[in-house]
Amino acid sequence: MVVFISDIKRLYSDRAGKMRKSVIRELLKVTQDPEIISFAGGLPNPKSFPIEDLEGVIDFVLENKGREALQYGTTQGYIHLREAISERVAKDGIEANEDDVIITSGSQQALDTVGKIFLNPGDTALVGLPTYLGGINAFRSYESNLEGIPLDGEGMRVDLLEEKIKELLKQDILPKFIYVVPTFQNPAGVIMPEKRRKKLIDIANEYDLVILEDDPYGKLRYDSSPVKPIKAFDDEGRVIYMSTFSKILSPGFRLAWTVASPELTRKMVICKQALDLCTNTFTQYLANEFMRRGSLDLHIMKICEIYKPKRDLMMKYMEEYFPEEYVCHKPKGGMFAWVTLPEGIDTETMFLDSIKEKVAYVHGKAFHVDGHGERSMRLNFSYSTDEKIKEGMYRLGNVIKKKIEKTKSLL
């Protein structure tokens, strides 16, 4: 190819210059090697995809609604799917009608949209330590400053959140929103109890802040009772709730939804018009028909039946093969186990050792906006076969043991 522009980068906007590659996307490239056992990606198990059921749904949609389903749709999304979503979230205590729902091209698009709407360069948003990397990347692409709030076994520490808000206000900084993944958090796997959810709402009300509640894993529940979404306690329209079909049906559909106040919904729809005009119409019709047949909840039950034993296997082999010093609280749902190793271990550098042993994970720093998390790693248990979970944990255990021995010998 002939290149006429000598230094294309000088033409980039400041924003583009500051965009960073996603560590996970880069890792996933390394883990394409079929010999590598990867616990790195956040991938659903392909065995869970309801291929046969979808064959019937596809035939039905093409036969009966093909001309609409293959056409452009409205930016806000297919009305019957929005109705179905508003009925679905009502069961979780969220009061909404179809006008409060937007069907987005994945939750990732919703995260980007929120960033675009709220964040001027230099603005501050509050996120968990750790938090979802895709959220960090979306908000940073708007040149924002992200302040981290530590998590404990019950999610974001709301006492520290309030302290941080006060500290920022003293410097005349009003954070724009609080980003939380309260249920089976990615990456830490923890669930925030109802009391803390209500406290979070109280804080947002008191300091007049928006909460961005990201809930892809809420239905992947193995041994905890259901907890209402934060949005269910929102009387002031300050929570933007989002969830997705990615983990409960298919990420390839690229379908997710937001539920927000009319004003915020209007703004997000305008923003989305410039992004993609509309979400994939065909998959919206498919998801709607799948739900109309009552298949979604049955399917979620099947997914949980696949993932729970995988979670248990990972925990079992962790106990068997990892050195005593690791800490990992059994996640009660979701797709991830979060492991913390002893002082002195850096999981980022250890990654090279683990790739040599053909096993992969995501290092903890990737999820920390403050540069910490060096002792942690995220392991996905949904994707690998049972045999690979066993073998991968064995390999990883050896990598960690060697690293600990090496670190001790240097002291």
Ligand SMILES: Cc1ncc(COP(=O)(O)O)c(C=O)c1O
């Ligand atoms: C917390 C969280 N938010 C958003 C997403 C993006 O989901 P989607 O596939 O709907 O874009 C993910 C995907 O892993 C996630 O873990």
